[in-house]
Amino acid sequence: MTARTGSFPTAVVVTIGDELLSGETVDENQATLAAFATAHGFDVVSAHTLPDDTDAIARTLTGLRGRCRLCLVAGGLGPTKDDKTRRAVAQALGVALQRRPELVAHLEACFARLGRSMPPANLVQANLPEGAEVLENRLGTAAGFVAGDGPAYVVLPGPPRELRHVLAEAVRPRMAALGGRPRRATRRYRCLGLGESSLAARAEPVLERLARSFSAYPFHVHYRAAMPRVDVTLVFETDDPPPPDVLRAFDDALAAVLAPALYGIGAAGLAARILAALSAAGETLATAESCTGGRVATEITAVPGASAVFTGGAVTYADAAKRQRLGVARTDLERHGAVSEPVARAMAEGARSAFDATYAVATTGIAGPSGGSREKPVGTVWIAAASPDGTTAKRLRLHGEREAIQHAAAGWALKYLWDRLVADDLARVTHRDDDAQKAAS
Amino acid sequence: MTARTGSFPTAVVVTIGDELLSGETVDENQATLAAFATAHGFDVVSAHTLPDDTDAIARTLTGLRGRCRLCLVAGGLGPTKDDKTRRAVAQALGVALQRRPELVAHLEACFARLGRSMPPANLVQANLPEGAEVLENRLGTAAGFVAGDGPAYVVLPGPPRELRHVLAEAVRPRMAALGGRPRRATRRYRCLGLGESSLAARAEPVLERLARSFSAYPFHVHYRAAMPRVDVTLVFETDDPPPPDVLRAFDDALAAVLAPALYGIGAAGLAARILAALSAAGETLATAESCTGGRVATEITAVPGASAVFTGGAVTYADAAKRQRLGVARTDLERHGAVSEPVARAMAEGARSAFDATYAVATTGIAGPSGGSREKPVGTVWIAAASPDGTTAKRLRLHGEREAIQHAAAGWALKYLWDRLVADDLARVTHRDDDAQKAAS
Numbered sequence: 001m002t003a004r005t006g007s008f009p010t011a012v013v014v015t016i017g018d019e020l021l022s023g024e025t026v027d028e029n030q031a032t033l034a035a036f037a038t039a040h041g042f043d044v045v046s047a048h049t050l051p052d053d054t055d056a057i058a059r060t061l062t063g064l065r066g067r068c069r070l071c072l073v074a075g076g077l078g079p080t081k082d083d084k085t086r087r088a089v090a091q092a093l094g095v096a097l098q099r100r101p102e103l104v105a106h107l108e109a110c111f112a113r114l115g116r117s118m119p120p121a122n123l124v125q126a127n128l129p130e131g132a133e134v135l136e137n138r139l140g141t142a143a144g145f146v147a148g149d150g151p152a153y154v155v156l157p158g159p160p161r162e163l164r165h166v167l168a169e170a171v172r173p174r175m176a177a178l179g180g181r182p183r184r185a186t187r188r189y190r191c192l193g194l195g196e197s198s199l200a201a202r203a204e205p206v207l208e209r210l211a212r213s214f215s216a217y218p219f220h221v222h223y224r225a226a227m228p229r230v231d232v233t234l235v236f237e238t239d240d241p242p243p244p245d246v247l248r249a250f251d252d253a254l255a256a257v258l259a260p261a262l263y264g265i266g267a268a269g270l271a272a273r274i275l276a277a278l279s280a281a282g283e284t285l286a287t288a289e290s291c292t293g294g295r296v297a298t299e300i301t302a303v304p305g306a307s308a309v310f311t312g313g314a315v316t317y318a319d320a321a322k323r324q325r326l327g328v329a330r331t332d333l334e335r336h337g338a339v340s341e342p343v344a345r346a347m348a349e350g351a352r353s354a355f356d357a358t359y360a361v362a363t364t365g366i367a368g369p370s371g372g373s374r375e376k377p378v379g380t381v382w383i384a385a386a387s388p389d390g391t392t393a394k395r396l397r398l399h400g401e402r403e404a405i406q407h408a409a410a411g412w413a414l415k416y417l418w419d420r421l422v423a424d425d426l427a428r429v430t431h432r433d434d435d436a437q438k439a440a441s
Numbered sequence: 442m443t444a445r446t447g448s449f450p451t452a453v454v455v456t457i458g459d460e461l462l463s464g465e466t467v468d469e470n471q472a473t474l475a476a477f478a479t480a481h482g483f484d485v486v487s488a489h490t491l492p493d494d495t496d497a498i499a500r501t502l503t504g505l506r507g508r509c510r511l512c513l514v515a516g517g518l519g520p521t522k523d524d525k526t527r528r529a530v531a532q533a534l535g536v537a538l539q540r541r542p543e544l545v546a547h548l549e550a551c552f553a554r555l556g557r558s559m560p561p562a563n564l565v566q567a568n569l570p571e572g573a574e575v576l577e578n579r580l581g582t583a584a585g586f587v588a589g590d591g592p593a594y595v596v597l598p599g600p601p602r603e604l605r606h607v608l609a610e611a612v613r614p615r616m617a618a619l620g621g622r623p624r625r626a627t628r629r630y631r632c633l634g635l636g637e638s639s640l641a642a643r644a645e646p647v648l649e650r651l652a653r654s655f656s657a658y659p660f661h662v663h664y665r666a667a668m669p670r671v672d673v674t675l676v677f678e679t680d681d682p683p684p685p686d687v688l689r690a691f692d693d694a695l696a697a698v699l700a701p702a703l704y705g706i707g708a709a710g711l712a713a714r715i716l717a718a719l720s721a722a723g724e725t726l727a728t729a730e731s732c733t734g735g736r737v738a739t740e741i742t743a744v745p746g747a748s749a750v751f752t753g754g755a756v757t758y759a760d761a762a763k764r765q766r767l768g769v770a771r772t773d774l775e776r777h778g779a780v781s782e783p784v785a786r787a788m789a790e791g792a793r794s795a796f797d798a799t800y801a802v803a804t805t806g807i808a809g810p811s812g813g814s815r816e817k818p819v820g821t822v823w824i825a826a827a828s829p830d831g832t833t834a835k836r837l838r839l840h841g842e843r844e845a846i847q848h849a850a851a852g853w854a855l856k857y858l859w860d861r862l863v864a865d866d867l868a869r870v871t872h873r874d875d876d877a878q879k880a881a882s
Contacts, residue, residue, distance in 0.1 A: 013462075013490075019665035021454075021485040023476025024672070026469050030490065035464025044462040046497070049454075049471065049488035052663065056487070080641040080664050119642045139840065141638065159637075159666055161841045186463075196600075197582065200521040201560045222493065223521050224460035225600055231465070287756070293742025294728075294735030297756040301734025302844055304810050312762035314755055315728070315738040321753035321796050325766070355762050369745055399580065400602045403743055 009069040009179045011042035012151070014060060016075035016085055017158060018052045028160055033072040036167050040180035042070060052076060057088035064151055065092075069179045071151040075158030077142035079122040089155055090129035093148050097127040102134065103143055110141050135170035137162055144170060152178050185241030189232040189254050191261035192270065192415040196225045202257040203232055210250055217242040227404075228411045229270075232258065247431075255429055263418050268432035270414045271299045271306075277427035278309045278359060286355035287313030288326055288347035290338065291365035291381055295410035312355040316347065326350030337376070339364050344382035345391045352386050360386045361417040365396070367405045379405050383413045385420045392420065450510040450620045452483035453592070455501060457516035457526055458599060459493045469601055474513040477608050481621035483511060493517055498529035505592055506533075510620045512592040516599035518583035520563040530596055531570035534589050538568040543575065544584055551582050576611035578603055585611060593619050626682030630673040630695050632702035633711065633856040637666045643698040644673055651691055658683040668845075669852045670711075673699065688872075696870055704859050709873035711855045712740045712747075718868035719750045719800060727796035728754030729767055729788035731779065732806035732822055736851035753796040757788070767791030778817070780805050785823035786832045793827050801827045802858040806837070808846045820846050824854045826861045833861065 013033045019025045027049060034044045045068060050057050057076070064071050076085030090097050103126035111118040128134065128145050135144030135156070142157035144166045154171055156163050191199055200223060207221055218237045223230060234250065236242060242250075255262055264273050278285055287296045287310075297313040300306050314325045319338055322328040328346040336342050347362035365381025372378035379400070384393035396412055398405045421427035454474045460466045468490060475485045486509060491498050498517070505512050517526030531538050544567035552559040569575070569586050576585030576597070583598035585607045595612060597604050632640055641664060648662055659678045664671060675691065677683060683691075696703055705714050719726055728737045728751075738754040741747055755766045760779055763769040769787040777783050788803035806822025813819035820841070825834035837853055839846045862868035 017665075018663045018676075019672075019674070020472070021475050021488060022479045022676075023472045023474070023485075024674070025665050025667065026467060026472040028467050030471075031461070031464045031467040033464070034462050038463045044464075045492065046501075047462060047490035049490075051486065060487075078641075078664070079638045080645075080662075119638065121642065121645070122638060159668060161668065161845055164842075197520045197560065197563060201562065204521075204562070221521075222459045223519070224458075224466050226466065227600060227602065231460075233460070233465070235459075235463075289735075289738075293747070294730075294738030294754065294756065297730075297735030298739050301756070301758065301808075301847070304843055306734070307758050311759040312755065312757045312766065313735065314753065314766070315735065315742070316753045317742065317748050318752040318796070324797075325753065325755075325795060354766060355759070356765075367742075401605075402745055404602055406742070 008041055008043040008184065009181070010045045010067075011037040011070040011072060012064055012068045013037070013044060013047040014057075014071060014073045015047070015049050015158075016052065016057060016073065017049075020049050020075075021051050029074040029158065029163055032160065032163060032167070033074060033156075036171075037070065037072060039183050040175045041183050042180065052084050054084040054088045054091065057084060058091035061089060061092035061153065066150055068151045071153045073153055073155045074163055077125065077144070077155070077157050079119065079125055079141065083124075085155060086124070086127055086129065089132075089147055089153055092153075093129055095130040098130050099123075099126050100128050100134065101126075103128070106136075106143060107141055135166050137166050138169070139165045146174065146178075154178070185236040185238070187234045187236075187247060187250060188266060189258055189262055190264045190266075190270070191230045191232065191258055192228050192263060192411055193261035194230070194258075195227075196223045196230050199223065199230055199232055199258060199261065203254060206253050206257050207234075210253060214242070214246055214249070217246060228408045228415075230261070251431065262429055263415060264429055265431040266433035269299075269303070270411070270418060272303045273427065273432065274414060274418055274421065275300065275303050275306055275309045276432075277421050281426045283309070283359055283426065284357040285310050286351040286357035286360040288351035288360060288362040289313060289315050290317060290322070290347070290363060291367045292363040292406055292410045292413065293317070293367075295406055296361060296363065296413050299410060299414060311357045314351060314354065322347060326354060339366055339376055339380055339382060341382055341384075341393045341395070344384035344393045345386070348384040348386035348391055348393075358388055359417070359420075361413050362386075363409050363413050365398075365405070365409055367402045367409075369402060381405070381409045381412070383409070383416050385417050387420065387424065389424065449482055449484040449625065450622070451486045451508075452478040452511040452513060453505055453509045454478070454485060454488040455498075455512060455514045456488070456490050456599075457493065457498060457514065458490075461490045461516075462492050470515040470599065470604055473601065473604060473608070474515060474597075477612070478511065478513060480624050481616045482624050483621065493525050495525040495529045495532065498525060499532035502530060502533035502594065507591055509592045512594045514594055514596045515604055518566065518585070518596070518598050520560065520566055520582065524565075526596060527565070527568055527570065530573075530588055530594055533594075534570055536571040539571050540564075540567050541569050541575065542567075544569070547577075547584060548582055576607050578607050579610070580606045587615065587619075595619070626677040626679070628675045628677075628688060628691060629707060630699055630703055631705045631707075631711070632671045632673065632699055633669050633704060633852055634702035635671070635699075636668075637664045637671050640664065640671055640673055640699060640702065644695060647694045647698050648675075651694060655683070655687055655690070658687060669849045669856075671702070692872065703870055704856060705870055706872040707874035710740075710744070711852070711859060713744045714868065714873065715855060715859055715862065716741065716744050716747055716750045717873075718862050722867045724750070724800055724867065725798040726751050727792040727798035727801040729792035729801060729803040730754060730756050731758060731763070731788070731804060732808045733804045733847050733851045733854065734758070734808075736847055737802060737804065737854050740851060740855060752798045755792060755795065763788060767795060780807055780817055780821055780823060782823055782825075782834045782836070785825035785834045786827070789825040789827035789832055789834075799829055800858070800861075802854050803827075804850050804854050806839075806846070806850055808843045808850075810843060822846070822850045822853070824850070824857050826858050828861065828865065830865065
């Protein structure tokens with residue numbers, strides 16, 4: 001509950017591309033670079049997105065001199081005419097571009113592997129600012145590089161896969177030399193089912209009490225909402241993380257007040273936690289989706305090793321598919337409509353049986369924009385969970401556009417299944433930070 | 442093929458939140474705001490992401506004075522302690538914060554609707570910089586506002602749904618007054634199947650010729666890769682868009698060289714184009730997914746009205762589900778393995794039959810991180826398409842992490858289906874810019 005102390009080295013993220021500034025592309029690289037710097041103990045103080053314009057890039061990079069320790073730059077290293085980053089970095093450092101024979105060889109090898117001759121345009125990718133150190137990119141033609149100090153400019157290719165590869169293989173080993181240090185300790189409380197201000201109203205009095213009781217471990221809190229999910233994250237200001245007993249006191253105090261929404265502590269996502277709980281209990285899982293159209297299965301299968309628990313699922317969009325694939329009764333469809341409690345329950349039970357699983361979760365709803373009525377407006381969704389002990393269901397009233405409703409319904413369905421596992425004593429809220437499970441949210 | 446002319450009014454986007462700078466959240470709002478400004482004829486010259494720190498925000502906003510016409514700001518308007526934007530804007534403008542009675546009433550009404558009393562913390566949301574104009578937010582407690590001129594700071598709530606709502610309802614009607622004008626004409630060629638530099642090598646000679654032939658319509662080109670998809674976008678520098686005949690000349694010349702990868706021109710996505718083609722032909726579609734785990738169905742069901750064509754799909758993760766739900770022969774699974782041409786073909790044929798559809802697409806592959814072998818490494822994926830005329834299949838060799846492989850395989854499967862529709866004379870590459878279809882990519 002203190003302000004940032006500024007005791008950590010600072011970093012700035014710069015991403016480059018006209019397509020980012022026209023809004024055509026969501027800039028994932030910014031988050032990747034910010035997370036990477038944070039993981040190496042840097043305080044990321046700002047991020048900037050710039051057009052494919054040599055002067056604009058050079059001006060911003062020059063303006064950062066003496067203002068941060070590290071500057072991570074992504075994009076603008078390709079062979080096409082909109083790529084200006086190499087020249088801009090050279091300009092900011094006041095040096096020339098220099099053709100690097102090892103990069104010419106790398107380019108030739110890349111094209112040889114594809115059985116093609118190198119387009120002459122690609123040769124510009126062999127030019128680097130004088131004195132730059134090459135960051136090898138085995139996945140593409142654009143090598144990264146490090147140049148300058150105060151800040152050190154670490155320049156990376158823009159395609160996200162290549163960016164992550166070069167970060168992991170070439171930048172990570174250099175981070176200690178670049179000023180990196182162990183990351184700041186954080187504690188992340190993961191919630192679904194209450195809004196940001198409700199969670200804050202519950203958490204703040206407890207956090208004030210904890211700040212007084214554990215004044216040797218000052219922290220600040222932030223709330224991240226990606227509805228329906230909200231994370232409450234504590235960032236500790238100390239160099240060393242609080243000892244396990246202190247963290248346990250934080251966990252217990254917060255779990256008590258966040259309880260209806262809290263499903264976990266730490267990086268592991270909801271789907272990963274569900275799969276781990278089912279796996280530990282020797283249970284299996286199937287899905288039956290209508291309005292979510294495959295999003296529940298997508299979240300589940302994003303988790304490595306999902307195949308040990310998840311047997312399969314049906315996306316039953318047409319009523320006939322609900323009847324024939326999941327055994328939903330025609331009378332239920334006719335009497336109650338496809339978006340109804342009896343149909344949601346029958347879908348969950350049908351998925352258990354069709355996919356030979358012990359647990360199943362189902363969704364049926366109206367995602368819009370059309371299909372709503374006065375009685376069942378767009379956003380009306382029924383979710384159901386089935387197990388050997390029986391089937392339960394719940395109605396949601398969601399808001400927003402089609403994809404927001406589809407996404408939110410998938411999240412709620414997973415949380416509903418999680419609550420069932422907790423009630424069945426197969427799952428409980430624990431701290432799990434395993435990286436392998438981060439993928440699923 | 443010219444530099445940017447600078448003849449358009451300029452805008453800057455500022456997004457605020459510690460969670461953006463720690464990399465926990467991908468900043469979708471930046472793209473939303475950039476697209477909005479671009480759509481109203483602004484040139485977005487840069488975007489900046491700042492921490493929840495009043496001074497840092499105020500410093501950046503002050504630095505933009507006289508540097509752009511419009512500054513779109515998102516985030517930091519909530520009731521929790523990490524929200525600093527209102528105070529920072531007041532500081533940048535050198536005015537005080539003022540409690541606004543109409544916003545107190547709005548807050549009270551919001552909580553009354555939820556049947557709850559207002560937490561006292563929320564009252565800060567009724568404070569605005571002196572002289573600010575309220576931008577009503579009917580979806581949440583945080584109102585937006587406009588303050589200042591040179592630039593005009595347009596300040597919006599951070600939750601993406603609320604942001605889009607306030608943009609559409611309260612900002613759009615003010616855009617003419619804020620300096621907006623008709624957007625710059627663009628032409629977007631959408632590709633899947635060739636990389637950025639291959640597409641550039643094919644396109645650049647044609648574009649140079651077109652630039653000479655149609656010198657009254659100067660343009661620049663950019664390439665956006667979200668593998669396996671690449672868009673080649675022309676942005677015209679003229680106030681008026683080129684006439685239809687000129688655009689047709691561009692389309693024809695580029696379609697000829699981009700052909701193996703090009704599936705469309707304009708905003709409509711691949712799934713939307715597939716559904717439109719099938720719908721026009723009176724055909725229906727089903728899916729059978731293993732390694733893509735629901736991602737193909739997700740892309741299809743993201744398109745409004747998908748239910749008219751898409752009957753349903755199966756996510757068959759377990760071999761038993763492939764046999765029982767899709768009729769894959771046990772001998773094929775045993776002899777060739779689940780990731781094989783015969784199984785992919787049988788899955789597509791089984792989906793046609795199980796979901797009573799005329800067309801079906803199937804995927805089976807090894808997404809990793811485990812499960813690969815020397816003969817079938819991680820990234821080996823078979824895709825198949827089935828129709829009344831028969832079934833075809835193709836092997837892919839994809840690279841990257843689990844989710845990248847799953848995502849790429851889903852894109853390739855849709856493109857493979859599209860190519861089948863083209864071969865069957867049900868689909869062809871056309872210009873379609875319909876907004877309703879933008880959602881799907």
